[in-house]
Amino acid sequence: MQETAPQVNPPKIRRFIRWLSAIILIALGVAVWMHTRHSGTTKHSPSAQAVGVAMATNGDMPEILKALGTVIPVNTVTVLPQLSGYLTEVGYREGQMVEKGQFLAQIDARQYEITLQQAHAQLAKDQAALAQAEADLQRYALLNERKSIAPQTFADQQFLVKQQQASIKADQAAIAQAKLNISLCHITAPVSGRVGLRLVDPGNYVTASSQPGIVVITSIKPTTVEFNVPQASLSRVMQRFNAGNPLSVAAFNGENSKQLASGVLYAIGNQMATSTGTITLRARFANDDEALFPNDFVNVQLHVDTLRNVLLVPTAAVQSGAPGNFVFLVNAGRNAVSVRTVTTGPADGISTVITQGLAAGDMVVVDGVDRLSEGASVKLQDKASGPVTEQAPKDTKRADMAAAPSR
Structure with a gap:
């Protein structure tokens, strides 16, 4: 007679599979928990932002009024x-x-x-x-x-x-x-x-x-430039003009990239334009090189005065936002920054006058400000690591605008 194989009990097999599955799930859960805990304990803090800085210094700032002018011949x-x-x-x-x-x-x-x-x-x-x-x-x-x-x-x-x-x-x-x-x-x-x-x-x-006549003659040398200044600036101009102080005027080309001539303010209009709130001024230029052409448009810079011994920072350091004008001030340890609200004065495109909010010697960020916030960690870029460095104070002694063309 042929022997029969022993039969396996199906309920026991199913219980064994359930227990094995439970043990595997528990093991996986423990492994995930351990991995998560390990990752949390080894997570690194964000790296410090490399920035370029400059120091607030005392210096002189020319007070300039800018306007669009027209070359008007004398005759x-x-x-x-x-x-x-x-x-x-x-x-x-x-x-x-x-x-x-x-x-x-x-x-x-x-x-x-x-x-x-x-x-x-x-x-x-x-x-x-x-x-x-x-x-x-x-x-x-x-x-x-x-x-x-x-x-x-x-x-x-x-x-x-x-x-x-x-x-x-x-x-x-x-x-x-x-x-x-x-x-x-x-x-x-x-x-x-x-x-x-x-x-x-x-x-x-x-x-x-x-x-139309025989011919038209236009005076070239000397010539004048007419331009308008706002009503708010008129009192300052009149104060200097009536005191007999010559106010120098510089004429630049349309792109403001080249100075064409230097002259002196010699006449102020007698009526304010009610539609624009401005008054017309006229400056005289020798124009020996004929750089100013009749009826040409030029950019005018009127040197009203020079502010002496004021606090200056690079214009790039001044930001505008919800708190108004502000700068990122580097702390004493030079490893973090804070937002400092400031009050600004005149600017010349390179430097800006700070009337409130900073003191001479304070260090402000001039490059890399786009990713900064209150309390952000920073590191000062050195010459080897980037183009922006801790900038030494520039010569802030601003001489008055010269009467001769600088170009």
């Missing part, structure tokens, strides 16, 4: 003919620099020369008539003394002499007018400057005060 003259005639000659080149009194154009003067000859002839005729009247007056005077003629006849002759004398004066005036007309045919420059494009060619008939 812009349209040369018009003062009498009629054919234009026979033009004596200038377009764009040429001319001096006052220099020849510009010629009008045909022959008709005015004829008028002068006629005036001379009339003068000679009236002089002869006067001589005859004076001779008759002398004879009438003798006869009047002898009572040989009526007194009325003698008086009439006296009046006739006076009439002839007046006619001579009229003739002399006519001669002067004719000479003036001849001189006006020779047109000269009334001012010095640069002539523009030619407006009329030789051969054309021109009339008195005919438009």
Whole structure:
């Protein structure tokens, strides 16, 4: 007979599998707990942020008003003919620099020369008539003394002499007018400057005060620049201007990258523009190099005053946010920063005046501020680790703006 294999009890197998599964789950849970606990105890604190810093120092700060200005020539003259005639000659080149009194154009003067000859002839005729009247007056005077003629006849002759004398004066005036007309045919420059494009060619008939004229002359050297300053700054400007202190003005190109010329404020307007709340000022520039072109737009910097011995920090250190203007102040240990609210004054793009909130010697962050917050850990970058270093105080002695161009 064949032996049968022993049968396994299914309930026992199922209990064994359940116990084994429970033991595996418990083991996994313990392993996860141990791993989590180990990770929590070994977690590192965030690394310190590398920053560049600078020190607040005392120095001088120029008080500058910036504005957009327009180059306005001292003189812009349209040369018009003062009498009629054919234009026979033009004596200038377009764009040429001319001096006052220099020849510009010629009008045909022959008709005015004829008028002068006629005036001379009339003068000679009236002089002869006067001589005859004076001779008759002398004879009438003798006869009047002898009572040989009526007194009325003698008086009439006296009046006739006076009439002839007046006619001579009229003739002399006519001669002067004719000479003036001849001189006006020779047109000269009334001012010095640069002539523009030619407006009329030789051969054309021109009339008195005919438009557009013969030529336009614009003064180049010297020239002026007009610009506006706000009402709030006017009192400060007037105080210095009325005290007789020359206020220097610098003109820069449109990109503010190059100084074109230096001048002096010489005139202040007499009315405030109610629509803009500004007043117009005018500065004079020698413009020897002709860097300022008429009607060109320039950026103007008016040097009102220089603030002496004020607290300065780099402009990059000043931030704006919910608390207002603030800086990140480095603590004494140089390993953390705190937010310090400050009150700012004038700035020149490089440095900013701090009127409240800091003291000389305080160290502020100028680079790497975008990831900082109150109490953040920092480390100062050295020269080997980055481009930004702990900046030594720059020379903060600001000289007043020079009158000569710096470019």
